[in-house]
Amino acid sequence: MGLCDLISSLCAGNSDVMGSIRKDELYRACVVLKVQLDRVKVLDHPDLQDGFGQVWNHCLLANIIEEEFYSHVIDVIITFDSYGVSGHCNHGDVHYGVRKFLHDSSPGNIEAWELVSTNILRKYTGLFDIWMSNLDVKRHPRGVMHCLLNEQPRKSFLAMAQHVQKAFRNVF
Numbered sequence: 762m763g764l765c766d767l768i769s770s771l772c773a774g775n776s777d778v779m780g781s782i783r784k785d786e787l788y789r790a791c792v793v794l795k796v797q798l799d800r801v802k803v804l805d806h807p808d809l810q811d812g813f814g815q816v817w818n819h820c821l822l823a824n825i826i827e828e829e830f831y832s833h834v835i836d837v838i839i840t841f842d843s844y845g846v847s848g849h850c851n852h853g854d855v856h857y858g859v860r861k862f863l864h865d866s867s868p869g870n871i872e873a874w875e876l877v878s879t880n881i882l883r884k885y886t887g888l889f890d891i892w893m894s895n896l897d898v899k900r901h902p903r904g905v906m907h908c909l910l911n912e913q914p915r916k917s918f919l920a921m922a923q924h925v926q927k928a929f930r931n932v933f
Contacts, residue, residue: 768796793923819857826859830871839874
């Protein structure tokens with residue numbers, strides 16, 4: 762298969778009772794990115810509801826990730842860092858759930874990547890951030906860090922534009 766074999770979202774994003782709309786936005790974004798819709802999975806676990814006041818159980822997350830891992834023969838996981846997008850606590854919980862899965866299950870045949878959060882100024886600086894990211898790679902104190910350039914920014918913009926329900930999503 763291709764680079765993106767499966768997209769799993771652990772909740773429908775229903776914090777403001779718009780889960781079905783957000784789910785539809787995800788599917789439309791995947792169409793733009795040419796991800797087969799039968800390879801997109803949105804879980805709606807009652808204990809994993811979206812919201813800043815909701816803390817997700819890391820053991821439950823690790824168990825769900827393990828089920829997905831073995832049922833879909835996954836070899837790469839890409840997830841949030843512990844800060845998450847814009848500091849969203851559920852994103853951080855997913856990060857810790859993935860770490861728990863990797864620590865407890867120790868699957869040797871998997872790569873795990875985390876998306877490194879940047880501050881708000883860097884988020885909107887465009888080409889300047891490429892330079893900043895390369896500097897981060899060179900001075901990263903632990904592990905391996907890579908700077909991956911988006912070769913199709915227009916396609917990414919169009920995919921993100923499918924998420925229209927929150928005003929900031931129009932600007933990202």
